[in-house]
Amino acid sequence: MNVLIIYAHPEPKSLNGTLKNKAVEVLSKEGHNVKVSDLYAMKFKAALDGDDFTDRVDKDKLVIPKEQMHAYDNGTLRSDIEEETEKVKWADLLIFQFPLWWSSCPAIMKGWIERVFLQGFVVNLYDNKLYDTGHLAGKKALISSTVGSSEELYTRYGLHGDLDVHLMTLWHATFEFTGMEVLDHFLVYKASVMNEERVKSELERFETYLKAL
Amino acid sequence: MNVLIIYAHPEPKSLNGTLKNKAVEVLSKEGHNVKVSDLYAMKFKAALDGDDFTDRVDKDKLVIPKEQMHAYDNGTLRSDIEEETEKVKWADLLIFQFPLWWSSCPAIMKGWIERVFLQGFVVNLYDNKLYDTGHLAGKKALISSTVGSSEELYTRYGLHGDLDVHLMTLWHATFEFTGMEVLDHFLVYKASVMNEERVKSELERFETYLKAL
Numbered sequence: 410m411n412v413l414i415i416y417a418h419p420e421p422k423s424l425n426g427t428l429k430n431k432a433v434e435v436l437s438k439e440g441h442n443v444k445v446s447d448l449y450a451m452k453f454k455a456a457l458d459g460d461d462f463t464d465r466v467d468k469d470k471l472v473i474p475k476e477q478m479h480a481y482d483n484g485t486l487r488s489d490i491e492e493e494t495e496k497v498k499w500a501d502l503l504i505f506q507f508p509l510w511w512s513s514c515p516a517i518m519k520g521w522i523e524r525v526f527l528q529g530f531v532v533n534l535y536d537n538k539l540y541d542t543g544h545l546a547g548k549k550a551l552i553s554s555t556v557g558s559s560e561e562l563y564t565r566y567g568l569h570g571d572l573d574v575h576l577m578t579l580w581h582a583t584f585e586f587t588g589m590e591v592l593d594h595f596l597v598y599k600a601s602v603m604n605e606e607r608v609k610s611e612l613e614r615f616e617t618y619l620k621a622l
Numbered sequence: 623m624n625v626l627i628i629y630a631h632p633e634p635k636s637l638n639g640t641l642k643n644k645a646v647e648v649l650s651k652e653g654h655n656v657k658v659s660d661l662y663a664m665k666f667k668a669a670l671d672g673d674d675f676t677d678r679v680d681k682d683k684l685v686i687p688k689e690q691m692h693a694y695d696n697g698t699l700r701s702d703i704e705e706e707t708e709k710v711k712w713a714d715l716l717i718f719q720f721p722l723w724w725s726s727c728p729a730i731m732k733g734w735i736e737r738v739f740l741q742g743f744v745v746n747l748y749d750n751k752l753y754d755t756g757h758l759a760g761k762k763a764l765i766s767s768t769v770g771s772s773e774e775l776y777t778r779y780g781l782h783g784d785l786d787v788h789l790m791t792l793w794h795a796t797f798e799f800t801g802m803e804v805l806d807h808f809l810v811y812k813a814s815v816m817n818e819e820r821v822k823s824e825l826e827r828f829e830t831y832l833k834a835l
Contacts, residue, residue: 419671420684455668456730457723458632471633474770474814510670510736512795513726517669520729534770540781557687557747568753569795578788582725586782601687 412441413500417448417507417518424555424600424608429506431612432553435619444496448517454489455520461487478529486527493525502549502622503589505579508600509556512575522583531587543588550584551592552576553615555600563598572596592622625654626713630661630720630731637768637813637821642719644825645766648832657709661730667702668733674700691742699740706738715762715835716802718792721813722769725788735796744800756801763797764805765789766828768813776811785809805835 414432418425429445436443446453459465462476464485480486486494497503507514526532532539556563556572563572573580573594580591595618597611627645631638642658649656659666672678675689677698693699699707710716720727739745745752769776769785776785786793786807793804808831810824 419669422683449669449671455733456632456662457728458662470635511732511739512791513732515670516729516733516736519724519726519732520668523723523729526724569799570790574787575791575795577783578725578791582782582788 410441410501411499412436412443412502412504413496414443414445414504414506415448415518415521416445417515417521419449421450423508424597424603425506425508427608427612428553428555428597428615431615432504432506432619435616436622439620439622444499446493446496446521448521451489453517453521454524455517457520457523461490461524463487474528474534477527478535481527481529490524490527493521494527494530497525497531497545497548500548502551502592504551504553506553507555509554509572512569512572514554514579526583526587539586540588543586546588548589549592550580550589551595552580553595555597557601558598560598623654623714624712625649625656625715625717626709627656627658627717627719628661628731628734629658630728630734632662634663636721637810637816638719638721640821640825641766641768641810641828644828645717645719645832648829649835652833652835657712659706659709659734661734664702666730666734667737668730670733670736674703674737676700687741687747690740691748694740694742703737703740706734707740707743710738710744710758710761713761715764715805716797717764717766719766720768722767722785725782725785727767727792739796739800752799753801756799759801761802762805763793763802764808765793766808768810770814771811773811 414429416429420426433443433445459471462480464483466475466479505514505518507518528534531545532543538544558569562568565571576594584591595615627642629642633639646656646658670686672684675693677696679688679692718727718731720731741747744758745756751757771782775781778784789807797804808828
């Protein structure tokens, strides 16, 4: 299948960089086609703003869903957004590889979602095309994340609350919202205190996970 | 008291812009001191990366908490971050004014949190200074947000799930994590289909809310 890895970490030598490289290696060996959107390396524009729209319907007041719809329908998307929408169309599986920052994905990845998951492209709120009838139905999504804290802190009665609940904003209200099927998360806890042995064992666990896809 | 409004919307004429202006007006009249960080107008750098650190401890590998700690302790923060940390220190209340995008705050605001809420400044994970002992204890935080959908969609068994649960990533795992006390959210639902009358009534409700602070 076709796999798009959306990867966000500013340090190529980070655990996230290592996991991303591992995914490319394992998935390619398994015969899948793999593309990577390395958001930091691409210096991906993180903030959605008026500059995203080269041909505004309303030049006086920016109403985002309206402009996204218009730009998508009329092929006037900025090229950096267009390239990403093409990759998403191509992909059967989207892997979101990121470090958990403030219990969610990095701003640059949130910005990718805001700018690429356009109204009219991934959903159509005017026609009620969302969730089961979302435009990305048939595709799959995977959250692959590194978590600085221990798992205990991210349980229901742990200090931070249940991590799966924090991530619901992504897996449910974003990915399922577009129609995608969400796979079990791949999470590496205590990522802030890794040693060589744990890196090795987590990479093996990731390889096993990816081979079973 | 001293109030810092962190405001994120690319359109000054938006409902968020109007709410922000209302807050400045009402709070000033009430005798409070008000500062605004208008993130879009400031073209605030949304992505946390190596450029944030002018004097790296480790030039070979970027480890963010370590560099944040070092930069904060040694006064080598980038000026755009330094200006924001000074505003946060000054403030008794932080108001986060934003449109709900993908069930959370815009990327540019998430980036503000990642870059300004530095390790060593708002918490100290090495010394276990977080939540009740977080460095921002004594300050208050308020989420003021506009929500495109109706309230029904954001209930426990609604299509998107409970909005307060989605926002927990901000109010609990971010604001309470730093020690801040969180006030009741001010939410305007169905913000995508406002008319003059509803704008007027929501602004009055906001004024009443702010006067009672």
